[in-house]
Amino acid sequence: PYIIEARNLIYDYPDGTRALNGMTMCIKEGQKVAVLGTNGAGKSTLFLHFNGILRPRQGAVLFNGQPVDYRHRSLIELRKNVGIVFQDPDNQLFSASVLQDVAFGPLNLGLDKNTALDRAHKAMEETEIDYLQNKPTHFLSYGQKKRVSIAGVLAMEPRVIVFDEPTACLDPRMAGKIMSLLQQLNKQGKTLVMSTHDVDLAYSWADYVYVLQRGRVAGEGTPREVFADR
Ligand code: ADP
Ligand code: ADP
DSSP: OEEEEEEEEEEEOTTSOEEEEEEEEEEETTOEEEEEOOTTSSHHHHHHHHTTSSOOSEEEEEETTEEOOOSHHHHHHHHHHEEEEOSOGGGTOOSSSHHHHHHHHHHHTTOOHHHHHHHHHHHHHHTTOGGGTTSOGGGSOHHHHHHHHHHHHHTTOOSEEEEESTTTTOOHHHHHHHHHHHHHHHHTTOEEEEEESOHHHHHHHOSEEEEEETTEEEEEEOHHHHTTTO
């Protein structure tokens, strides 16, 4: 019944840092899951396991009940289903224009040009950036870049979208816009996973909360269970 499952993951970076140390997490389809944890707890490393960018040294990642197959073709399938919006949009944008950037994902997944452009236009409307389509991304504000990077992931039409601190570095108005977009996506049936430092946001937004510490889960439950003292 879980769309994503991480079972007892252990992951070491090449310099020997153990970033995941027995990480276990289950995500149900359609859920909004918040992942809390201080810097270095392992949130980003875990997320890179969800779509097979990183491969655990031990343990297993399952998508839709099936263990991830790390061969190239299967990984492309996985990445169609699990999209990651990175914290810093500059790491995700590199094309000459907004439209090209948003269409890059679907083109890269092998969709034909017309389908890719249709999806890009739909994603730009949802994120309210269609008026920017011909602009070079390096002229955009941070909040605009953030929405372009989200549109690029939406254009791939994944079933699960993982957001690494989506409201970090945004003013309250833009943060509010991003959160209402997430609400809208969840209503459409998307499964959403979000890391955040914002305990109030996690409490009010999530169906289920994980608290990470030193590469493993230190607490989990519904917001009421996890924040019983609130
Ligand atoms: P459903 O949407 O299937 O009715 P709920 O969200 O109401 O599920 O949760 C039912 C039970 O499952 C609760 O006890 C909750 O703590 C647990 N639960 C919900 N989501 C998760 C999850 N992602 N991982 C582990 N347990 C969960
Ligand atoms: P979070 O996203 O919760 O801040 P990370 O997953 O980024 O945590 O980091 C987990 C641990 O792995 C930290 O100790 C961090 O310093 C380390 N780490 C992250 N990326 C690298 C890397 N490329 N090389 C070595 N260590 C890393």
